[in-house]
Amino acid sequence: MAKEQKATNSKETKAARPQKKKGMMLSDRKNMAGYIFVLPVLIGMLFIFLPALVNSLVYAFNNVSIDFGGVKMEYVGLKNFYDAFLTDANFIPVFISGIRGMFFDSAVIILFSFFMSNVLNQKFAGRGICRVIFFLPVVLSMGIVADMEDANEMFNAMNGSLEEASATGTFDQIGFSTLFNVAGLLQLMGLPASLTNMIGTVLTNMYGILNASGVQILIFLSALQAISPSVFEAAKMEGATKWEEFWKITFPMLTPSLLVCVVYTVISTFTNPVYGIMEYIEAQGFSGAKYGYASALSWIYFVVVIVVLGLVTGILSKRVTYLD
Amino acid sequence: MTKTKTKIKNEFNFKRWARKWFSLHGMMSIGWKIVRAIILIGCCYTIIYPFLLKTIDAFKSFEDYLDPAVKYIPKYFTLANIKNVLSQLSWQKSFPVTFLYSALIAGLQVLVCGLAGYGFGRFKFRGSKIIFALVIMELLVPPQTLIIPLFLRFRFFYGGANLIGTYWPIIIMALTGMGIRNGLYIFMFRQTFRNMPKELEEAALIDGCSAFKTFFRVMLPNSVSMMVTVFLISFAWQWTDTTFTQRFQRGTSLLANMISNVDGGEEEVMVLQYNNTAAVLCVLPIMLVYLIGQKFIIQGVERSGITG
Numbered sequence: 001m002a003k004e005q006k007a008t009n010s011k012e013t014k015a016a017r018p019q020k021k022k023g024m025m026l027s028d029r030k031n032m033a034g035y036i037f038v039l040p041v042l043i044g045m046l047f048i049f050l051p052a053l054v055n056s057l058v059y060a061f062n063n064v065s066i067d068f069g070g071v072k073m074e075y076v077g078l079k080n081f082y083d084a085f086l087t088d089a090n091f092i093p094v095f096i097s098g099i100r101g102m103f104f105d106s107a108v109i110i111l112f113s114f115f116m117s118n119v120l121n122q123k124f125a126g127r128g129i130c131r132v133i134f135f136l137p138v139v140l141s142m143g144i145v146a147d148m149e150d151a152n153e154m155f156n157a158m159n160g161s162l163e164e165a166s167a168t169g170t171f172d173q174i175g176f177s178t179l180f181n182v183a184g185l186l187q188l189m190g191l192p193a194s195l196t197n198m199i200g201t202v203l204t205n206m207y208g209i210l211n212a213s214g215v216q217i218l219i220f221l222s223a224l225q226a227i228s229p230s231v232f233e234a235a236k237m238e239g240a241t242k243w244e245e246f247w248k249i250t251f252p253m254l255t256p257s258l259l260v261c262v263v264y265t266v267i268s269t270f271t272n273p274v275y276g277i278m279e280y281i282e283a284q285g286f287s288g289a290k291y292g293y294a295s296a297l298s299w300i301y302f303v304v305v306i307v308v309l310g311l312v313t314g315i316l317s318k319r320v321t322y323l324d
Numbered sequence: 325m326t327k328t329k330t331k332i333k334n335e336f337n338f339k340r341w342a343r344k345w346f347s348l349h350g351m352m353s354i355g356w357k358i359v360r361a362i363i364l365i366g367c368c369y370t371i372i373y374p375f376l377l378k379t380i381d382a383f384k385s386f387e388d389y390l391d392p393a394v395k396y397i398p399k400y401f402t403l404a405n406i407k408n409v410l411s412q413l414s415w416q417k418s419f420p421v422t423f424l425y426s427a428l429i430a431g432l433q434v435l436v437c438g439l440a441g442y443g444f445g446r447f448k449f450r451g452s453k454i455i456f457a458l459v460i461m462e463l464l465v466p467p468q469t470l471i472i473p474l475f476l477r478f479r480f481f482y483g484g485a486n487l488i489g490t491y492w493p494i495i496i497m498a499l500t501g502m503g504i505r506n507g508l509y510i511f512m513f514r515q516t517f518r519n520m521p522k523e524l525e526e527a528a529l530i531d532g533c534s535a536f537k538t539f540f541r542v543m544l545p546n547s548v549s550m551m552v553t554v555f556l557i558s559f560a561w562q563w564t565d566t567t568f569t570q571r572f573q574r575g576t577s578l579l580a581n582m583i584s585n586v587d588g589g590e591e592e593v594m595v596l597q598y599n600n601t602a603a604v605l606c607v608l609p610i611m612l613v614y615l616i617g618q619k620f621i622i623q624g625v626e627r628s629g630i631t632g
Contacts, residue, residue: 033535034447038455041440041510044500045458052473053465116367119360128618133368135614136375138557139607143564144583148603152596206370215557219512222553225621226516256515264508267464278466298469305464322518 059295073292080296091280091297098275099304105212105269108202110261113213117220118250131221137214212268216261223257224250255320262312270305277301375607382406382601389597408589409601413582422563422579423609425491430558432498434551437506441513442539446525456514463507467567478572493572494562504561504568509554516550517543552620560610579606 035042060080062073084091120131139145186196202209227250235245271278281301285294381389385400413419443449444456478487478496487493497503501510520543528538544551569580586602588595 030535031447031449034443034449034452036535037439037443037447037539038452040436040499041459041501042455044497044502045455045462048474048477048497048500048502049458049462049470051477052470053461055473056469119364122360124357124360128615130364130368131618132611132615133371135556135560135618136371136607136611139560139564139610140375143561143566144580144606145564145603147566148583148599152599155596206367207374210367210371215508218553218557222549222621223516225549226519226547253519256519257512260508260511260515263460263511264463271466278468282468298466302461302464306461309460323521 056295057299059292060299061296062292064291064295076292080293081300083293084297084300094276094280095300095304098270098277099308101272101275102266102270102308105209105272106262106265109209109213109216109265109269110258112209113216113261114220114254114258116213117217117224120217120221121224134210134217135214137211138218141211141214208274212265212272216265219257219261219264220254223254227253252321253323255316256322259313259316259320262316263309266309266312267305270301375604378600378604381597382604384597386591386594386597405597405601406605409586409598409605412586412598413579413602413605414577418577418579418582419609421577425578426559426562429494429498429503429562430555432495433501433503433506433509433558434555436499436501437509437554438513438544438547438551439539440501440510441515442517442543444510445514445517459501459507459510461507462502463505463511467504471567471571474568475571488572489575491573491576494565494568497568503558504565509558512550512554513547516547520546549621552617556614556617559613563610564606 058073061075061077063076063079064074065072116134120127120134186199187193231249232245235249240248273279281294281297284290284297377395380396380398382405383401383403384394384398385402385404388394388398388400391399440459444452444459474493474497475488478493481487487496494503498506524542524546525538528542533541563579566580566584569576569578570584574581583602583606586595586598588598
């Protein structure tokens with residue numbers, strides 16, 4: 001580790017040295033190759049993503065209506081943004097509940113998936129099956145299965161008499177807590193009520209947490225597997241305990257993936273349908289036909305998430321250790 | 325660990341047995357094994373229980389399905405649902421087509437995102453930070469926001485071609501790194517490549533490899549775990565994707581399209597059970613692919629001599 005530190009330090013000083021030579025340095029020419037590597041994505045950005053993004057930004061400052069003649073726009077300045085904060089009584093509460101949920105959920109999901117991936121990386125009987133089961137939420141939480149759920153719910157709503165039948169078919173929220181009353185047990189052991197309540201909340205939401213941490217567990221798992229076993233061997237030869245191995249090798253090697261997971265989790269929890277932000281924005285846009293207002297709302301959401309991500313990555317990236 | 329276990333089984337050695345059970349370390353490790361088993365069983369139960377119920381539902385006759393008293397063991401076991409749903413999905417065509425298409429898309433995404441991840445992770449070119457910020461932005465924007473402009477783009481593609489209803493839109497999106505959550509894959513690859521020892525590339529450079537050769541010969545083989553992970557996630561999400569498939573590729577025989585045609589037939593109510601059965605049938609092949617694929621998420625290549 002110390003060696004790496006030295007290596008990165010020397011590199012930094014090299015980079016900091018002013019390079020006044022004109023023309024292309026070897027390193028510059030080498031870096032030009034970077035453009036070729038990101039070329040497909042660059043094309044996508046320029047021709048598909050950015051136009052759409054700019055469009056929605058333009059919509060946010062306009063009153064947009066779509067009729068047979070096409071898209072009609074009427075410039076209204078910041079009115080949509082004023083409306084969101086001052087006139088609309090529903091937006092702010094939905095938004096705040098989303099932000100609060102995001103912080104709590106992200107923390108729980110990250111800790112849980114980090115722990116679980118370490119467990120799944122150990123050797124035990126039935127590890128393959130366990131991994132498959134933990135992958136299941138990646139598939140179940142979106143796309144076809146979620147659509148089928150919605151279709152069934154809609155059918156039931158239209159034919160109210162069949163609630164009984166659907167009860168067996170939909171995904172119930174079943175957690176540890178239905179199996180054992182863990183929170184009550186902990187309270188008996190004399191732990192403070194606030195702590196046991198928190199544990200209780202986590203356990204009753206176990207299904208949601210497991211559902212949301214499928215991808216994160218996979219990312220951590222593949223990062224764990226990427227650590228060369230020889231590093232552990234060397235540590236063992238030096239007399240490191242398992243605890244030291246974890247904090248001196250495993251954890252630093254996982255920090256790059258931790259950053260990915262944090263960013264992904266913050267984004268995905270914020271858009272979690274539980275908090276209704278995305279649904280609210282969509283409802284404004286499609287059923288309310290207020291496209292301009294919906295764009296303004298989504299831009300408010302973008303800005304807030306970007307600020308949160310900026311803060312989080314700013315704090316984390318100082319602690320992220322790269323081997324390079 | 326396993327060696328000592330087999331030894332204990334073969335010849336019972338009291339001393340070793342006692343040391344294992346009564347030393348602090350041994351007790352801790354056994355305690356951890358028990359805790360681990362409880363946690364894993366609990367989590368697996370939580371995940372699999374609803375899915376298991378659905379799977380059981382698929383084998384129930386419709387009377388059983390409506391009967392709240394029949395939960396785990398169907399009274400009238402039947403394969404009729406599965407047969408019906410399979411024929412409604414026209415499975416001889418839709419399953420192979422979806423399989424090949426998902427594999428193609430996942431492969432393309434691994435390639436494109438891998439290239440981009442390497443570009444972002446290892447090269448410092450002008451504007452790289454801005455482009456990378458846009459990649460994260462891409463992850464941030466919910467697909468619903470992009471659907472209308474994307475639809476118009478593919479309806480009147482450059483040159484006026486109408487790509488809606490063909491297999492092309494998602495292929496084009498995969499080629500340009502715009503597919504479902506491709507920002508995540510790019511980010512994953514970037515972090516992986518950044519975490520690789522630079523000595524690998526330097527060695528390749530000295531041996532006369534070009535940047536591309538280095539990427540394909542040195543960097544990719546060293547990141548098999550990440551490639552497989554991205555491939556599996558991408559495959560699963562493409563297989564189950566309805567957001568883009570149902571809007572841009574209507575009329576193709578992908579599962580996501582076929583599944584929206586499932587109906588109850590003569591008795592409309594049966595659509596409930598058919599939907600459940602279809603969902604189970606669609607998920608099973610992905611599980612199979614994962615079961616095979618996860619074996620490739622393996623320990624990294626030895627590179628002790630290089631990292632030092």
